[in-house]
Amino acid sequence: xxxxxxxxxxxxxxxxxxxxxxxxxxxxxxxxxxxxxxxxxxxxxxxxxxxxxxxxxxxxxxxxxxxxxxxxxxxxxxxxxxxxxxxxxxxxxx
Numbered sequence: 001x002x003x004x005x006x007x008x009x010x011x012x013x014x015x016x017x018x019x020x021x022x023x024x025x026x027x028x029x030x031x032x033x034x035x036x037x038x039x040x041x042x043x044x045x046x047x048x049x050x051x052x053x054x055x056x057x058x059x060x061x062x063x064x065x066x067x068x069x070x071x072x073x074x075x076x077x078x079x080x081x082x083x084x085x086x087x088x089x090x091x092x093x094x
Contacts, residue, residue: 003072005070006073007069007070008071008084009022010034010039011023011061011066012025013025013088015027017030021061022061025082029085031089035067036052036066037067039088041091042084042088043087046083050071053067054067
């Protein structure tokens with residue numbers, strides 16, 4: 001299977017955001033106050049190649065530069081988001 005490049009924004013995993021604001025994972029899987037660095041560390045721990053861009057802003061919130069992570073994965077984006085969300089949640093519980 002061919003690897004794809006996906007952009008992961010902190011908004012995708014933010015518990016306080018609604019779906020309309022950009023959250024892409026179920027609320028029960030989301031975490032509070034997630035950063036691009038948190039996502040980057042989770043993705044690297046899962047064994048994926050990733051690139052951290054700290055000065056990028058989520059298009060819906062162009063004024064807030066929380067950064068983004070570009071990931072290369074064989075998974076589709078939905079599967080990748082759920083696996084990253086599980087990893088972030090487990091990391092927070094430690």
